[in-house]
Amino acid sequence: MPISMFLQHLANAISLGSLYSLVAIGYTMVYGILRLINFAHGDLLMLAAYVVYYGQGIFHLPWLISIVVSILITTGLGIVVERSAYRPLRDSPRTTILISAIGVSFLIENLGLVLFGGRPQPFPLPRFLDTGSATQIGSIAIENITFAIPVVTLLLLYALLYIINKTKTGMAMRAVARDFDTARLMGIDVNWIVAATFALGSALAAVGGIMWSMKFPQINPLMGMMPGMKCFIAAVFGGIGNVSGAVVGGFILGVAEIMIVAFLPAISGYRDAFAFIILIGTLLLRPTGLIGEKVGEKV
Amino acid sequence: MILNIQGVRKQFGGLVAVDDFSLSMEKGELVGLIGPNGAGKTTVFNVVTGVYAPTRGAVSLDGTDITGMRPDLVTRLGIARTFQNIRLFARMSVIENILVSLHWRLKANVFDAFFLDRKYRHEEEAMRDTALRLLARVNLDKLTDSQAGSLPYGSQRRLEICRALATEPNLLLLDEPAAGMNPAESIELMRFIKKIQRDFGLTILLIEHQMRVVMGISERIVVLDHGVVISRGTPEEVSRDPKVIQAYLGVTEHA
Amino acid sequence: MELSRTLGRRALVLLGIILVVAWANGDLKLIGIPGWGSYTVRIINLCAINAVLAMSMNLVNGFTGQFSLGHAGFMALGAYVTALLTISPATKEMLFFMVPLWKPLQNLTLPFAPVLVLSGLVTGLFSLVVGVPALRLRGDYLGIATLGFAEIIRLVLQNVRRLTNGALGLKGVPPVVNLWWTLGAAALTYFALRNLLASSYGRAFKSIRENETAAQAMGIDLFKHKLLSFFISSFLAGVGGGLLASLLTTIDPVMFKFPLTFQVLLIVVLGGMGSLSGSVLAAAIVTYLMEFLRIVEEPHYLSFMTIRGIPGLRMVIFSLALVMVVIFYPRGLMGDNEITLAGTGALLKKLLPKRRVAA
Numbered sequence: 024m025p026i027s028m029f030l031q032h033l034a035n036a037i038s039l040g041s042l043y044s045l046v047a048i049g050y051t052m053v054y055g056i057l058r059l060i061n062f063a064h065g066d067l068l069m070l071a072a073y074v075v076y077y078g079q080g081i082f083h084l085p086w087l088i089s090i091v092v093s094i095l096i097t098t099g100l101g102i103v104v105e106r107s108a109y110r111p112l113r114d115s116p117r118t119t120i121l122i123s124a125i126g127v128s129f130l131i132e133n134l135g136l137v138l139f140g141g142r143p144q145p146f147p148l149p150r151f152l153d154t155g156s157a158t159q160i161g162s163i164a165i166e167n168i169t170f171a172i173p174v175v176t177l178l179l180l181y182a183l184l185y186i187i188n189k190t191k192t193g194m195a196m197r198a199v200a201r202d203f204d205t206a207r208l209m210g211i212d213v214n215w216i217v218a219a220t221f222a223l224g225s226a227l228a229a230v231g232g233i234m235w236s237m238k239f240p241q242i243n244p245l246m247g248m249m250p251g252m253k254c255f256i257a258a259v260f261g262g263i264g265n266v267s268g269a270v271v272g273g274f275i276l277g278v279a280e281i282m283i284v285a286f287l288p289a290i291s292g293y294r295d296a297f298a299f300i301i302l303i304g305t306l307l308l309r310p311t312g313l314i315g316e317k318v319g320e321k322v
Numbered sequence: 323m324i325l326n327i328q329g330v331r332k333q334f335g336g337l338v339a340v341d342d343f344s345l346s347m348e349k350g351e352l353v354g355l356i357g358p359n360g361a362g363k364t365t366v367f368n369v370v371t372g373v374y375a376p377t378r379g380a381v382s383l384d385g386t387d388i389t390g391m392r393p394d395l396v397t398r399l400g401i402a403r404t405f406q407n408i409r410l411f412a413r414m415s416v417i418e419n420i421l422v423s424l425h426w427r428l429k430a431n432v433f434d435a436f437f438l439d440r441k442y443r444h445e446e447e448a449m450r451d452t453a454l455r456l457l458a459r460v461n462l463d464k465l466t467d468s469q470a471g472s473l474p475y476g477s478q479r480r481l482e483i484c485r486a487l488a489t490e491p492n493l494l495l496l497d498e499p500a501a502g503m504n505p506a507e508s509i510e511l512m513r514f515i516k517k518i519q520r521d522f523g524l525t526i527l528l529i530e531h532q533m534r535v536v537m538g539i540s541e542r543i544v545v546l547d548h549g550v551v552i553s554r555g556t557p558e559e560v561s562r563d564p565k566v567i568q569a570y571l572g573v574t575e576h577a
Numbered sequence: 578m579e580l581s582r583t584l585g586r587r588a589l590v591l592l593g594i595i596l597v598v599a600w601a602n603g604d605l606k607l608i609g610i611p612g613w614g615s616y617t618v619r620i621i622n623l624c625a626i627n628a629v630l631a632m633s634m635n636l637v638n639g640f641t642g643q644f645s646l647g648h649a650g651f652m653a654l655g656a657y658v659t660a661l662l663t664i665s666p667a668t669k670e671m672l673f674f675m676v677p678l679w680k681p682l683q684n685l686t687l688p689f690a691p692v693l694v695l696s697g698l699v700t701g702l703f704s705l706v707v708g709v710p711a712l713r714l715r716g717d718y719l720g721i722a723t724l725g726f727a728e729i730i731r732l733v734l735q736n737v738r739r740l741t742n743g744a745l746g747l748k749g750v751p752p753v754v755n756l757w758w759t760l761g762a763a764a765l766t767y768f769a770l771r772n773l774l775a776s777s778y779g780r781a782f783k784s785i786r787e788n789e790t791a792a793q794a795m796g797i798d799l800f801k802h803k804l805l806s807f808f809i810s811s812f813l814a815g816v817g818g819g820l821l822a823s824l825l826t827t828i829d830p831v832m833f834k835f836p837l838t839f840q841v842l843l844i845v846v847l848g849g850m851g852s853l854s855g856s857v858l859a860a861a862i863v864t865y866l867m868e869f870l871r872i873v874e875e876p877h878y879l880s881f882m883t884i885r886g887i888p889g890l891r892m893v894i895f896s897l898a899l900v901m902v903v904i905f906y907p908r909g910l911m912g913d914n915e916i917t918l919a920g921t922g923a924l925l926k927k928l929l930p931k932r933r934v935a936a
Contacts, residue, residue: 394796394797397793405791410788411783411787411788413851422780422781422784422792424777430777435773435776435778436769438775445777446777449777488795
């Protein structure tokens, strides 16, 4: 493979990895706090994209405003979902809340189908990303967005880690994740912390969704399903409950997905299967993930 | 020697739950295992029954090494146990709870079950007979079809013990059977335990947190604190041991 | 005297049922009585198949307490085995125009009954491959592992074109299936599972659901029983998939994505995760509603205006229903209970107005 093509693939791989990381964080944070796989998380990606689409198309909002509105609405929806579909089930067996999450995910997807129509729509790109906005490196052209994504991701990550490690809210989040009941007894308003966690994760998913649509400008109501599952797998792979794990997992998964298909185009049909194979491998061989901690059950 | 626990150490990561625990029991004995909360008593049970594999040490039953053996296999060899937090099959009926313990002896296979053929029905009838007789011996035969989870607390405890008895054990491990009971109920329970020991010819290892309760019926006592044995002997010897008093009260008696 | 009367009554009931089914199925056309109408029959067929699928999922998820989301994958296996072994060689030749079918299968067709059994067995075999690793996991981890396996199975089916014709799918599955097959399968499944669950094995499964640790302490081999439950469930899912293939006559890998498992899960949750008859009841309700709500999705042409249909609204309603049921009625319609004659009688007595004796 010529070096130029390799670099192109690599750039795409890092971009995809960044996107996966962003969304994986939301999964891992929610799982850390509630031990819940928020199936609906991936669909927030889709929602964010459509808000921008309609914001631009119907309300003719300036691009930046659309993004802000999108993030706000998506974050809001994340909080609403938690409040209405998950909180009532906090004392129920874990599979019940998981079924609820699956239901919410399908609800959002199908609502999307009903409201937005099943046909893929073109995502409105801002002027600075219009055709021709690529950077030449040698003989290849790499779109600017491909560079922008990892940069934005890193910035957001830095901000997130700051919040988690250096603020009181972040400390409370870590406490609740470590021991829910004790944190509550220590006077932490758990409901508020859970809502904040969902808010953070949803905001990141919104940014991820917008950037995804900038890179792959065709959106449809089911666009969040597969990436959602892959991001969850990334979170498990990296170590569920651990933010750094989600980042590592997301990057590795994204890079692997692109590079494997690049080097072995014959098995590209199995592209989506890699993620699942990694999932099963992780669950069986190293269930705590790359960076995870063990959580035992008292007999 | 029916049970031999030798030098068992159980470590969870950095935490040593039990260290260098040894105990031999002879047939027919009733031994008490006591100690303050968190001393590692249940961990010992879990190691003996195979829920945990010990980090070091060995467990043998009648000469057979059962260290780290799978719990259901340990049960089939003749060790049964109850749990500190009652673990009944709450949504199943009283008699169904007992019948579960009889399942592993079932000779009929799945196909017999699909068709409920004569071979199967024969065995089912025999199992029900056995279960009913057992329930009668613990005075629960009037409640056979009640949901196990809806029984009063004391009955639930008795049911759990009965369920363990249904596996036809030689060695019975009881984990704080009197937990949550008032002194009168506890004494009643202890009398009950002594009775079933006689009736079923059992060897019993009994965990109890309340010293007074277990003193009356144990022949020997082993005292555990922070995972280590701090005293052994007869109830009288142990109750006078200053180390034991300190462990429970946190203060030594100044004469 | 009593016994023969009971037997006589039962035989009469059975004969009555057979006659009704024969009529509905159109078998009585030969003597001049038309059947029920192909549309209704199709719905009943679908109901019955969904009942089989729901009961089989309930065995693992509801009765053994193992959260498995892999049903669609097993259905796919069963469907493909049935399709490959019943489609005529001529049709196969036509279908596999891009990549020819694996030689031994090209001219192989078998009668429907053995094909169904084979579908079940092949699926059961694969379930062992899935179950042995996956059943070591608990709770949500088991759920996503089985989901993962189902997706892998589906993707393999989509890519091994020599065997499955890949994304093109298979058409022309002979429509052998009729009310006898589907209702028969549903009845067989119901009675077999009912017996199994009433037996010691059923108690073993339920004890695993109630408290694994205690079950194991009472001598139950957890792994063996989980695997057994899983195998039986997958066998039935494979049979269900085969029946579905014959009913729809067209299958492709896209049909067997996760939303299919979701549909079965919906039925199981709605009916009650510990109730066999609940699954049957819910299967009937959901299947019927799915068809009924089609009305909402299609456009309606009235003389003066056209009411536009809203496609996708069905699934919105069902997703919402699932979330509502899970939050407000987690026990579903039947909870842990089964529909019995005595129970139905008592229910009717409660609902019907009491008769007043004239003064």
